[in-house]
């Protein structure tokens with residue numbers, strides 16, 4: 211992979227930052243990830259919108275505009291030589307030269323990198339569906355951090371993952387502060403019941419893949435809504451799938467050891483998966 215750091219393009223192994231960077235010390239940072247498939251970016255504009263929106267809310271400034279960032283991302287991919295890449299743009303608060311505790315004294319640090327594409331689900335899991343556990347860990351509250359700011363606060367998600375591994379599942383879903391299903395480590399979730407789709411509305415990152423699912427549903431005449439999804443609703447769904455830039459639409463066929471419906475990848479999920487990958491061509 212290739213990174214862009216402090217104005218230079220570097221091999222990933224040489225891209226290093228100070229341990230005094232507030233991104234590392236305080237998780238004071240925002241980021242976005244984009245998927246490159248067959249050398250082409252997927253929905254880069256929406257990812258840039260979200261990234262620049264986060265910068266503004268966090269009062270961070272970078273010496274590049276949208277076109278500048280897009281150009282850097284394209285260069286990282288071109289220099290990496292990867293046709294399928296996982297591309298990340300990020301900005302940390304940076305470090306203060308005087309060790310000040312005043313964030314205004316810190317020099318914000320923009321970085322980007324392109325590494326080989328790594329999916330949330332492997333080929334086998336995409337075919338048979340993922341085994342998921344619902345953890346009782348609660349996703350960071352939207353009252354404390356605007357979930358639309360893509361952030362590195364993953365303690366809740368990582369603890370949820372360990373709960374899932376302890377129970378023999380492959381990945382986790384965690385809850386919102388009302389006890390409904392929220393999201394997982396790097397993905398949103400949808401359930402299908404009687405032909406209608408729903409996905410949690412609050413306490414989740416408004417994912418771009420999630421939005422793409424809404425777009426695809428509108429195109430083919432399926433109903434999709436953002437609303438509370440209870441744990442019970444997920445367990446009794448006809449179909450469940452998760453969505454992420456890192457993997458697209460990925461089926462879930464087992465929840466807490468019990469099959470979702472008949473335990474097979476459902477027809478709506480399969481159809482949406484096919485449509486999603488057609489969009490990449």
Ligand code: PDD
Nearest residue numbers: 243396397398415417418419454455456
């Ligand atoms: N993760 N929820 C969380 C907490 C995420 O981190 C992500 C994305 C999503 C899905 O959003 P999108 O469809 O825009 O990728 C939901 C990125 C891919 C990551 O883990 O790097």
